[in-house]
Amino acid sequence: MSKPLILVTNDDGIVSNGIRVLAEVMSEIGEVIVVAPDSPQSGMGHAITIGEPLRLIPSDLFDDLGIKAFKCSGTPADCVKLAKHHVLKEKNPDLVVSGINHGSNLAVSVLYSGTMSAAIEGAIEGYPSIGYSLADFSHDADFSHTRDYVKKIAQEVLSKGLAKGVALNVNFPPKQNQRIQGIKICRQAKAHWEEEFDHRKDPYGRPYFWLAGNFVNNDKGEDTDVWAVDHNYVAVVPCQYDMTAHHSIAQINDDWDI
Template sequence: MSKPLILVSNDDGITSKGIRVLIEAMCQIGEVIVVAPDSPQSGMGHAITIGNPLRLIETNIFEDLGVVAYKCSGTPADCVKLAKHFVIKDRKLDLVVSGVNHGSNLAISVLYSGTMSAAIEGAIEGFPSIGYSLADFSSKADFSHAIDQIIHIAKEVLEKGIAKNVALNVNIPPKQNERIKGIKICRQAKAHWEEEFDQRNDPYGRPYYWLAGNFVNHDKGEDTDVWAVDHNYVSVVPCQYDMTAYHSIAQINDDWDI
């Protein structure tokens, strides 16, 4: 039987440590093609490029792994779109994976995440898709303990499937002295960032602003992604792009004069 065809992308850029880790893991289970941004695209969400030309350039950056790779001038969502229409073309794509992100994508962060936007774009196109993140923001983060978990979840998706148009948001705890306890299928925690903007001045005295803030979790549930990662479990949250608040439809119809 032929190996599954796996598309790898990310938002930290094609030269990041995390994407090489993901490529090496996926090479153990399938044929890998890479289409990733040529520069960091963190926090881009599901942005797409509509006012500028997109560049797609083949690169030998992963030649040592025997992997065909392209760097793209656009966003993570652009990468998946171009991969489908030009790189993969008429071949059957079995899986889209994105990451491994340097830092967590828990709770509301999924809305801002370029990592998850590549996975969601894959789901929109009808491909089983996974976004992987390591809950460690250090540039020297150790990914070694995550590889078995990454491979296991990808194999489960390939062998047993997930619902159409669903992408999995996978967050892996940082490396600790104890082994990862297991995997938990979770809901997204009701947590958010309390934003602050640090106002500074450039050398010419002109003001500029630097986004800061703290992550606040008021959700005490033990079935959330935040709880799982905090307790050394890998969290898996099934995500969809349909953002309709179905529970509000009846209330609006009942209360509004329409």
């Protein structure tokens, strides 16, 4: 049997450690193509490039793995679109994987995440898709404990499939002395960022702002992604791009004078 075709992308850029680990693991189970941003795109959400040209340039960064790779001047969502329409052309990937992100994408962060937006774009295109993130923002983060779980989850999706329009948001706890306790299928925690803007001045005296803030989690449920990662589990949240609040439709129709 032919190997599954796996598209690998990310939002930290093609030179990041996380995408290297992801490509290595995926090469153990399938034929891999890498299409990733040429520079960091964290926090870009589902942005796409419409007002300027996109550039797609071959990269030799994965030649030692026998993997064909391209760096893209656009966003993570752009990378998936270009992969579909230009790189893969007549072929459809059996799986789209994004990451491994340097830093978690828990709770509401999924809305801002370029990592997850690439996975969601894959789901929009009709491909089983997974976004992987590690709760460690350091440049030299240790991904070694994620490898077996990255592979296992990908193999499960390849074998069993996903519901149409669903992408998995997978978050790993940071490397610790304690071993990972296992995998939990979770819901997204009802947590958010309380933002602050640090008001500063540049050397010329001109004002600028730097986004800061604290992550606030008042959700005490033990079935959330935040709880799972805090307790050293791998958190898996099924996500969808249909953002309709279905439960509100009847209420609005009943209450509004329309």
